[in-house]
Amino acid sequence: MSQPQVAVIIPTYNRAALLPAALDSVVAQTTPARIEAVVIDDGSTDNTAQAIEPYLKQHGDPAGKVAIRYIQLDKQGVVTARNTGIAQTTAPYVAFLDSDDYWVPRKLEDQLDAIERDSGTVLVHTSFRYVDEQDNYRDDGPNRLDNPCVGRCVDALLHEDLVIFSSVLTRRSAIERAAAAESHGLPFDPRWTNAQDYDLLLRIARLGTYVYLPEPLTLYRLHGGHGAMGNLRRAYGFHCRVQIDFVQRYGGEFGIDEAEARRRAAGFLFGRAESAFWQRDFKTVKGFCELATELGVSDERFEALGRKSSRPAWVYRLKDGLDRLVGRG
Numbered sequence: 001m002s003q004p005q006v007a008v009i010i011p012t013y014n015r016a017a018l019l020p021a022a023l024d025s026v027v028a029q030t031t032p033a034r035i036e037a038v039v040i041d042d043g044s045t046d047n048t049a050q051a052i053e054p055y056l057k058q059h060g061d062p063a064g065k066v067a068i069r070y071i072q073l074d075k076q077g078v079v080t081a082r083n084t085g086i087a088q089t090t091a092p093y094v095a096f097l098d099s100d101d102y103w104v105p106r107k108l109e110d111q112l113d114a115i116e117r118d119s120g121t122v123l124v125h126t127s128f129r130y131v132d133e134q135d136n137y138r139d140d141g142p143n144r145l146d147n148p149c150v151g152r153c154v155d156a157l158l159h160e161d162l163v164i165f166s167s168v169l170t171r172r173s174a175i176e177r178a179a180a181a182e183s184h185g186l187p188f189d190p191r192w193t194n195a196q197d198y199d200l201l202l203r204i205a206r207l208g209t210y211v212y213l214p215e216p217l218t219l220y221r222l223h224g225g226h227g228a229m230g231n232l233r234r235a236y237g238f239h240c241r242v243q244i245d246f247v248q249r250y251g252g253e254f255g256i257d258e259a260e261a262r263r264r265a266a267g268f269l270f271g272r273a274e275s276a277f278w279q280r281d282f283k284t285v286k287g288f289c290e291l292a293t294e295l296g297v298s299d300e301r302f303e304a305l306g307r308k309s310s311r312p313a314w315v316y317r318l319k320d321g322l323d324r325l326v327g328r329g
Contacts, residue, residue: 005033007089011081012099013042016051023055025102027066031109035066040085043075079188079196086187094172100221101166107217111169114211122174122208126167128218142216150212154205154254165197167218178203195238202246233287240265240295266297285309
């Protein structure tokens with residue numbers, strides 16, 4: 001039996017109910033390539049071990065078409081889980097799958113076809129669709145069909161992370177080169193408890209070109225906790241810190257200085273604050289404005305939005321009601 005060609009890295013924590021769908025989608029892949037899938041359990045306290053047991057019985061043979069392994073860790077965070085998964089696999093291509101997401105059957109086959117066409121391609125990612133916990137679509141169709149993260153895309157990525165990490169297939173050699181360039185020598189930087197995937201995407205983008213498949217080959221699951229203000233503020237804060245940190249280290253290669261990185265971080269964060277304002281979510285607006293100040297990227301736009309968000313809520317209820325009346329007229 002040939003060596004595995006694709007390693008699938010699946011970190012998980014207390015997702016026993018959702019993990020089977022992820023594993024089923026790996027087993028169902030149409031690619032003729034052998035797959036080694038490793039589930040890294042980051043200290044789950046639910047019945048994750050019981051949920052994965054049938055897959056280990058059926059696909060535990062290391063020589064099988066799909067070989068699934070299970071590694072249990074004490075709670076250390078997703079960075080350690082992902083780094084462990086990479087270290088425990090050998091296949092020349094690496095795919096990442098969060099345990100609450102899943103794939104269309106031809107996902108890896110299409111990506112392998114794309115990445116093997118050009119030795120300069122270091123990563124292939126795909127369009128996606130949102131689904132809920134019952135696997136119902138929560139959108140109107142495929143998302144980000146015109147994704148700008150193609151080719152030499154560091155500049156595009158430094159505006160915003162538009163790559164769904166569960167859609168990524170990359171070369172192990174690119175991960176190893178990206179790790180070797182860092183003092184920590186790891187694929188995922190231990191500093192980033194959030195946005196560590198964004199950091200690695202930027203570091204890999206230095207090394208070659210990205211290919212984007214506009215077909216929705218990845219299903220991104222929305223479930224409890226997604227979108228909560230505390231989660232978003234934390235996630236966006238790390239996103240902006242990663243942007244600025246990457247430019248401080250590598251921006252000279254691309255003609256981007258720290259001042260420009262801070263402008264881009266401010267633009268990214270203001271877009272989210274403005275969206276929350278139009279949804280009349282003033283608490284979230286305030287949180288994002290405070291975050292901009294904390295990050296040192298606040299400007300007059302945030303100050304003006306903060307003032308508008310401080311007005312009594314009844315003012316906007318009245319205004320929105322009048323706008324609806326005028327619109328119906």
